[in-house]
Amino acid sequence: MASRRLAKSLPSVSTLNAFRRHADFDPIPKPAARFDLSSVFDSSSPNAIASAPPLPTLSLSAAAPSRLARFLESHLQPSFTPADLLRLLRRRLRHHPALAPYDLHVFLWAAGVDSFRHDHSTYEWMARTLAVTDRFGPLRLLLSRMLALPCPCADGIFACPRIEPTFRFTIHAFCRAGCLDDAISAFENARKSIDGRPSAALYNALMNGFARHREHQKAVDLYERMIKDRVKPDAFTFNILISSCLRCSDLDSALDWFREMRARGCEPNVVSFNTLIKGFFKQKRFKEGIGVAREMLELGYPFSIATCEILMNSLCEEGRIQEASQLLMEHLKKGVVPEGFDCIFLVEALCKNGNAERALEVVDSLWEKGYLASEVTCTTLIEGLRSLGKLDEACGLMERMLQKRMVPDTITFNSLLEALCDAGRTLDANQLRVLASRKGLEPDRVTFGILVCGFSREGRKSEGEAVVNDMLDVGFIPNIATYNRLMESLQTGRKRSSKQKTVSFSKED
Incomplete structure (x- = not known):
């Protein structure tokens, strides 16, 4: 039945022959005038996109405008509304692999359709x-068309309420791309179009662009205009x-702006203090930076994770x-360390400095206060303790990790087992392997080989034979020859080199 309908929809042979004889004859009916997009594709038309980049040529066919017209005809009703057009742009055209670059063409074409008018949503x-x-x-x-043909909300005595958020977003985009002149132009147009005084967020958007591009004086001038x-x-x-001053290495001016902030009755927030602390540390004024952190607590502002990271990381660097470790212990006693803070940078620095025992004290203090160190922090500390020969402390930390359902990586785990075996403590290593297996760690061939x-x-x-049988159960012994060789090594007690161990338990055996 479907094949009959398809055959009826195809042109007849006589029609195709006539089309070949007359090249200008088009057997496909032309779309309705409301889907005529020639104006937005004609460079001489006022509705054309003169400044748009060239369209892609690989994913689009030569007949893309006609395909777009058929696409619109199938998804838009004759008297479509801005909500209908927005639904088309957001849910259909946006995800079309070939027609998505034509979103602005469709937008401009809709502006020329009778009885249609864009609103703030489109x-x-x-x-x-x-x-x-x-x-x-x-x-x-x-933006120029939006000012020339405003939203229907602006037909009365008040401007559209969504014009400021739209301009604010575009100012952010222009500043991000370094187009500061375009950002200034958008800012001026927004001020003229908004009823009453603009919000501080509009000034902040342009001011932040000046600060990021080190145009400090322009940021100050904009504040004075504000x-x-x-x-x-x-x-x-x-x-x-404040951040703009610190980018220019002018800490004294940053402090002046902080005082200006307090004088105008504007309460600072955590970002204000963090920026000042970072500025002091950048200029090697550590005592004053720590003093700002203490003053922050005295004024009732709690530490954030970023505050602790700035303090710890900057001091360690x-x-x-x-x-840094003393400062962290002091903050732990006061109970001001925020939940979720990870002291990985401090632990790594202590271990590199050969002071893994101090790092263990820091992690123990965190756990006593209810702060869980991350798996990366614990494995870093275990490796530091192992390299110093502190095997008991490393095993104790590994067991606590496993009890808290923190599964280490196999490389760290195998390195610890190998250190225990080299120290003649293979029984302890095997007990640790059994505990880790119960807590979710999956031993590999290297684990059993060690x-x-x-x-x-x-x-x-006897203990070695039990481990070999466990290897056999999990499928790590590929053949009987490997099994016999392992049993023979246990019988004779022959020492194997690391190279022999790798070959003995590989899949190629």
Whole structure:
């Protein structure tokens, strides 16, 4: 039945012959006028996208405009609304592999359809789409059209309430790309279009762009204009100015802005203090940076994870490792260390400095206070203890990890087992292997090989045979020859080199 319908829909042979004789004859009916997109593809038309980048040529066929017209005809009703167009752009055209680059063409074509008018929802979605895809030429075109043909919300005496968020997003995009002139132009257009005074967020968007591109004086001038326009600055405003000063290595000016912030009745936040602490540490003024952190606590502002990371990491990077550990222990006693803080940087620095025992004290103190160190921190500490020959401490930390359902990586685990076997403690290594297997660690061939060789060196035949049988159960012994060779090594107690161990338990056996 389906094949009959398909045959009826195909053109007849006589029609195809006529088409070959008359090249200008088109057997396919042309779409309705409302789907005529020639204006947006014609470079001489005022609706054309003159500043748009060239369209892709690999994924699109030569008849892309006609395909787009048929696509619109199948998904839009004759009297479509802005909500219908937004649904088409967001849910269908956006995910089409060949027609997705034509979103702005469809947007401009819809503007020329009778009885249709874009509203703030379509303007905002199109502006955000162009911004996140770095199409700044079309974005400038869109903003100019939005000012010339505003949203229906602006037909009364008030402006559209969504015009400021739209411009604010585009200012962020322009600043991110380094197009500061376009950002300034968008800012000025937004000020003219908004009813009353703009919000501080609009000034902050442009000010942050100046700060990131080290245009500090322009950021200060914008702040002065903000005060002149009687727009009240917020904490974000002063944080941007403080950060801008520190980018220019002007810590004294940053402190002046911090005082200005307090004088204007604007309460600082954690970001304000973190920025100042980082600025002091950058200029090697560690005592003053730690003083800012203590003042932060005295004023009732709790530490964030970023605060602790700035304190610990900066001190460790400058070789002040003992001072960092003492500061962390002090904060632990006060109970101001935030939940989720991981002291990996401090533990790694202590282990590299040959002070793994101090690192173990730090981790133990964290666990006593209810802070769980991460698996990476624990494995780093275990490796540091093992390299110093502190096997009892390393085994104890490994057991605590396993009891807390923290599964280490097999490389760290096997290295610890090998150290125990080399020290003549293969029984302890095997007990640790059994505990780890119960807690979710899956031993590999290297794990069993280390234990068999350890028992062989110590002459523990029965324990070694139990390990070989476990290997057989999990399928790590490929053939009878390998099994006999393992049993023979346990019988004779022959020592094997590391190279022999690798070959003995490989799959190729």
